[in-house]
Amino acid sequence: MSLERDQPLIMKTRNGDMGAFTILIDRYKAMVFTLAMRMVKNREEAEEIAQDTFLKAYKGLKGFKGDSKFSTWLYKIAYYRCLDYIKKSGRSIETTSIDTVFGNRLIDESNVVDHLERIEKKEAIKDALRLLPGDDGILITLRYYEELTLEEISGVMGISANNVKVRLHRARKRLMQLLIVRLEPETIQDYAK
Known part of the structure; x- marks a missing residue:
């Protein structure tokens, strides 16, 4: 269901429609930010990771095959951006926010x-x-x-x-x-x- 809802926006974005990508960002920004907050525990860092996630998603959208839901693909990007950030900062992974x-x-x-x-x-x-x-x-x-x-x-x-x-x-x-x-x-x- 999610892929069917996102697919027209993905196609429009691939064709250069930034408004369509803005809708995708609005749809998933809370999800990406929440994951980043849970992993890095800092609002500014989580915001930076969320922005980086959407930038990477935009650049990689042509490679999105639709084998999984767009949200799962985006979550994967966010997850690995967080791991990269944690590794670069020399911290270990902590999970809280219950x-x-x-x-x-x-x-x-x-x-x-x-x-x-x-x-x-x-x-x-x-x-x-x-x-x-x-x-x-x-x-x-x-x-x-x-x-x-x-x-x-x-x-x-x-x-x-x-x-x-x-x-x-x-x-x-x-x-x-x-x-x-x-x-x-x-x-x-x-x-x-």
């Missing part, structure tokens, strides 16, 4: 204790995601917070869907082990339900 798990709900006075417990759980998950090695946090973020399919993650990360499935399983196990250490056992049971 804010979307609990949302921004309004609380009333009778619910303050519950709200504080949710904040504590959210912080424990953030800490655990930061401690996951390599791409584990990115895999969990792409699958559960960005809701990409295994095939889409495969396209983004350049590994097979089966490899994604195996690595995601291992990442979940590592995350659970970290959470067991950080949260009380009954809290873990709440998440398992």
Whole structure:
């Protein structure tokens, strides 16, 4: 469905219509920026990476074959731009931004204790995601917070869907082990339900 919606804009862009490319940018800028923020943890750097991603996408659009959705292709470009940036800056990959798990709900006075417990759980998950090695946090973020399919993650990360499935399983196990250490056992049971 996404490819059908994007294909006319892709064709127009290939024919020199910058307005069509602007529509594609508007359609996907939040997605690209969010991934960059999750990976580099700095707004200015994420904005720079997002701009670089769209520039690279524009230059490479003639090579886009349509084998995958445009969004998956764009995500892959953004992912590798982030990895390049992190590598050049000498940092390691950290994945946080789990804010979307609990949302921004309004609380009333009778619910303050519950709200504080949710904040504590959210912080424990953030800490655990930061401690996951390599791409584990990115895999969990792409699958559960960005809701990409295994095939889409495969396209983004350049590994097979089966490899994604195996690595995601291992990442979940590592995350659970970290959470067991950080949260009380009954809290873990709440998440398992």
